Amino acid sequence: MHEHLSANLANWNERARLHATDTTGSYRIAEVLSGGSSLHAIEAGEIGDLAGLDVVHLQCHIGLDTLSLKHLGARSVTGLDFSPDALAAARDFAARAGTDARFVEASLYDAPAALGAQYDFAFVTWGAINWLPDIAAWARVVADVLRPGGRLYLLEGHPVLNQCEWRDGAPVFAYDRMTPRTQPLAFDETHTYTGDERPLTQTRTYEWIHPISDIINALISAGMRLDFLREHDLISWEFFPGMIEVQEDLFALPPGVPRLPMSFSIGATKPL
Numbered sequence: 001m002h003e004h005l006s007a008n009l010a011n012w013n014e015r016a017r018l019h020a021t022d023t024t025g026s027y028r029i030a031e032v033l034s035g036g037s038s039l040h041a042i043e044a045g046e047i048g049d050l051a052g053l054d055v056v057h058l059q060c061h062i063g064l065d066t067l068s069l070k071h072l073g074a075r076s077v078t079g080l081d082f083s084p085d086a087l088a089a090a091r092d093f094a095a096r097a098g099t100d101a102r103f104v105e106a107s108l109y110d111a112p113a114a115l116g117a118q119y120d121f122a123f124v125t126w127g128a129i130n131w132l133p134d135i136a137a138w139a140r141v142v143a144d145v146l147r148p149g150g151r152l153y154l155l156e157g158h159p160v161l162n163q164c165e166w167r168d169g170a171p172v173f174a175y176d177r178m179t180p181r182t183q184p185l186a187f188d189e190t191h192t193y194t195g196d197e198r199p200l201t202q203t204r205t206y207e208w209i210h211p212i213s214d215i216i217n218a219l220i221s222a223g224m225r226l227d228f229l230r231e232h233d234l235i236s237w238e239f240f241p242g243m244i245e246v247q248e249d250l251f252a253l254p255p256g257v258p259r260l261p262m263s264f265s266i267g268a269t270k271p272l
Contacts (some may be wrong), residue, residue, distance in 0.1 A: 004184055004206040005082075005107075008131055011202045012061075013085040015192050018200075020062050020089035026194040026237075026249065027064055033097045037068035040236050041247055043125055043155050046265055050074040053120040056145055059108060059128040063090025067099045069123060078102040078119070080111050109137055112144040122146055125155040126236050130162065133181040135210045139218035146270040152224065154215075154268075157235055158261040162209045166240040170257060179208040193237045212264060219268050227267035235262040 019027055028038040037044065051073040057066040060079030063086070070077040079101065081087055087103045094101045106114030109132075122142055132138050142152050164171040179185055184206035190199050216226060234250040239262070243251040253260065 004133070007202070007204045008206060009082060011200070011205045012083045014200055014202045016062055016083050016086035016089055018192055018196050018198055019194065020086075020092070022194055022196065024194045024196055027062070028249075029064065029093070032064045032067050032071070032093065035071055035097065035099075037071055038064040039068050039072070040250055042232060042234065042236075042250070042263070042265065043153070044072075046155070046230075046267070047072075047121075047123070047153050048151075050121065054078075054117075055121045055123060056080065056111075056115065056119040057123045058111060058142070058145075059124065059131070060086075060090065060103070062086050063093055063101065063103060065123070065125065066090065066101055066103070067094055067097055070099050070101060074121070076100070076102070078104060078115065078117070080104045080106055080108070080115060082107050108132060108141060109134070111141050115145060117145075118147040118150070119145055120147060120150050122150065122152045124153070127157065129154070129156060129210060129215070130207045132210075133184065133208050135208075135214055136218045136221065139215075139222040139224065142219070142268075143222040143224055143270055148270055148272045150270045151227075152219070152266070152268045152270075155265040156263060157239070158231065158264050159209050159211050160261055161235070161239060161263075162207075164240075164260070169242075171240060171253075171260060175209060177209065178211050178214065181208070184208050195238075215266065219266070223270065224268040225271055227269055228265070230265045231261040232263045232265065233259060233261070 054076045055074040057079045060066045066079035163175045165174040188203040246252045
């Protein structure tokens with residue numbers, strides 16, 4: 001296993017164990033276990049009607065959004081992730097919620113073969129593609145796992161935001177607008193993003209910044225048709241210190257700081 005993937009897997013296995021026992025409320029575990037949804041207002045307002053659809057959630061982590069998609073009307077839901085600890089938590093949540101869901105352990109790039117099926121809707125949100133070195137291959141996977149007429153919904157932290165660090169009370173550019181596949185950005189974070197006070201021991205991770213133009217062109221090259229591109233002033237975690245929670249679990253920059261795009265969403269369809 002490549003050192004970058006190995007480090008990320010160790011980190012995400014540890015995060016999964018923390019997130020599955022989350023006490024901060026960030027993951028909305030109680031809501032999902034009672035038949036509700038963990039989706040935020042942005043994605044809930046953009047995904048459209050799921051009734052009768054077979055849904056695949058790529059990079060599903062501990063599966064709470066996967067179960068939420070079923071609770072919101074999907075005919076079937078399948079989650080895929082590379083972390084065995086995350087999927088163990090996801091299966092436990094499904095059993096506790098009494099929600100029928102399938103979970104598959106595999107690298108994102110191996111998804112078509114691992115899943116062995118195609119779907120009506122692919123769901124990818126919040127901190128997924130920044131862990132992938134090859135965005136063109138990701139787009140081909142999306143196209144491969146969708147049936148003709150199937151839709152992708154992608155919601156992510158904005159790449160412009162990912163270029164920035166917080167210094168002296170303001171965001172400043174610290175990273176190039178795109179990251180070479182063989183030279184990922186290396187980070188060492190002692191705690192996970194939920195505010196959980198329990199420290200991480202597997203702190204090293206590797207990430208890649210993908211410009212929106214690369215993402216869109218990758219989808220087009222994979223045969224997908226772009227339906228919409230939207231930029232948002234909100235993000236689902238406190239990316240910088242001092243951010244303001246303006247909706248439930250959605251954060252904006254504090255007053256007096258120049259506006260940056262915080263997140264973006266893309267809808268795309270595989271033509272018939």
